[in-house]
Amino acid sequence: MAGAGMPQGDPFTLGVASGDPDHRSVVLWTRLVPEPLAPDGGMPRQATAVEWQVSRDPGFSSLERHGSVRAVPGLAHSVHVEADGLAPDREWFYRFRWNGHVSPVGRTRTAPAPGAKTDRLDFAFASCQNYVDGYWPSYRHIAADDLDLVVFLGDYVYEGRLGAVGKERSVAIPSEYRGGTQDLLGWRLRYTLYKQDLDLQLAHARSPWLVTWDDHEVVNDYAGTQSQYAGGADISAMRAAAYQAWFEHQPVRISSRPTADGGARIHKRLRWGRLAQVDLVDGRQYRDVPPCGWGEAPACSAAYEPSVTMLGTEQEQWLYDGLKKSKAQWDVLASNVMLARLDHDGPDGDRLWHDAWDGFPAARQRLIGAWREAGTRNPVVITGDWHSTFVNDIHADFDQPGSPVVAAEFVGTSLSSNGDRTPYGPYYGPMVPFNPHIRFFDGDRRGHVRCTVDREQFRADLEMVTTVTRADAPRSTLASFAVQDGRPGAVRL
Ligand SMILES: [Fe+2]
Structure with missing residues (x-):
């Protein structure tokens, strides 16, 4: 959970991304940047937990995988989630949650x-x-x-x-x-x-x-x-x-x-x-x-x-x-x-x-x-x-x-x-x-x-x-x- 004193602005100003797929996993990326003009993106110098979710449908009616990952200042509060245990050769939807904000929904795919x-x-x-x-x-x-x-x-x-x-x-x-x-x-x-x-x-x-x-x-x-x-x-x-x-x-x-x-x-x-x-x-x-x-x-x-x-x-x-x-x-x-x-x-x-x-x-x-x-x-x-x-x-x-x-x-x-x-x-x-x-x-x-x-x-x-x-x-x-x-x-x- 994001602690007290965290910035209140939308932290997903750089969007979401996925990459490096194989047949059972894919990397999910985002970075917390509530203040894009600030050198540190507006984030305090402390680690914070970001929730992630993967679903078969864009409405997230059920979650296939989910978890929490630490975003740390040493990596500019970026996260690289390796979502695994996924079925091959199909489409997936993912999103992040932090401090009351929900990210845009990304679509990705596993390889055959x-x-x-x-x-x-x-x-x-x-x-x-x-x-x-x-x-x-x-x-x-x-x-x-x-x-x-x-x-x-x-x-x-x-x-x-x-x-x-x-x-x-x-x-x-x-x-x-x-x-x-x-x-x-x-x-x-x-x-x-x-x-x-x-x-x-x-x-x-x-x-x-x-x-x-x-x-x-x-x-x-x-x-x-x-x-x-x-x-x-x-x-x-x-x-x-x-x-x-x-x-x-x-x-x-x-x-x-x-x-x-x-x-x-x-x-x-x-x-x-x-x-x-x-x-x-x-x-x-x-x-x-x-x-x-x-x-x-x-x-x-x-x-x-x-x-x-x-x-x-x-x-x-x-x-x-x-x-x-x-x-x-x-x-x-x-x-x-x-x-x-x-x-x-x-x-x-x-x-x-x-x-x-x-x-x-x-x-x-x-x-x-x-x-x-x-x-x-x-x-x-x-x-x-x-x-x-x-x-x-x-x-x-x-x-x-x-x-x-x-x-x-x-x-x-x-x-x-x-x-x-x-x-x-x-x-x-x-x-x-x-x-x-x-x-x-x-x-x-x-x-x-x-x-x-x-x-x-x-x-x-x-x-x-x-x-x-x-x-x-x-x-x-x-x-x-x-x-x-x-x-x-x-x-x-
Ligand atoms: Fe070039």
Whole structure:
């Protein structure tokens, strides 16, 4: 029970969320924030009990599971309930109660049992939601689609100081939120700002999420504990604060809580019956500094050293072991950065973008080799980061353009980042002809990718909104692609 002296305002101002489902459990998340402008969310520095309930029906006529969980100041009064003992493959409703307030009702879902003959998985993937670059109308559409799952591929928040108004999100930003993100307090306020968005809350409340991070949850283009923008300084302390705030605000398992060394294990595997396995990777925490240079730089032989890693040795092994054991028809790699090569200048040069897998060609080769060694039936990659849409053929070896196509990659555009005004079409567009494995490119639109997976095909619909200057912008499907079972590579429908 909440004690005397607790704040009286609605504590559920950041909504509710669920995530990391398996066939018998799911994580339920909320955070008590009765005063969103206050550094501590308006909560006193003491622990308090939050009640949670899970029901089969949205009216909560009977409770399937319920309990009480401690919200502590050390985790910003967030809670991560692992509701277990649930039946597989069905819909659930959940809510929280605290201090006389009842939270909005969330809907979530358990996965089918690992061996189950499952016919279908409907999910969306999305990334890159710079608050000041616009609203997130895509989330209304994602919520309306009643999906089994939302996969978030990074850049949930962006670092740094903010101005007085959101540029293409035409609202005043309270001064409390404008400070930087150098410490835990700054990051908590940043998440508090972002998570008050009602469309984001709606999408979280409607489906379970799988969440990984990219660079902006810490600092632009970082690798491990280094960043080109830190002037060679070690970013460990700043990174630890950022990871802590990330954990506090995402519906992830307790096992993803940062440890004493400041790291956090966030990669994970979702099995959707026998139909699909999703391996969600962390491409930032364990990566080496790109050997050929930060950002855009010429290719170099140092990147081909076998010791150079993107995922780190342990995560790589975890991924490859999981592929070997997989009995799934579709093996989905959820990656923060692009796997395919993007040759910037064709025969005239050898410039690549080294913040993506192009900076780590030997590591990429090991990953592609692991699919072949494991006999992975249908590898499909889903990717964030580029604020542009790409549909790519993944070749067995990008240094041999004639080598077979082994996988398809769908790179989703941003939800809002770059806004309406600064499209990437003019920048990447001229590079595309140098890369015949790129089947489709669009750099000018914001949106998300809707995926429909069944026994015959993995279908991807590129769902674009007309603008991000309005929260209620309509969407339309720009193009649709499918990978047919047993035939690597995407085909336009
Ligand atoms: Fe981004």
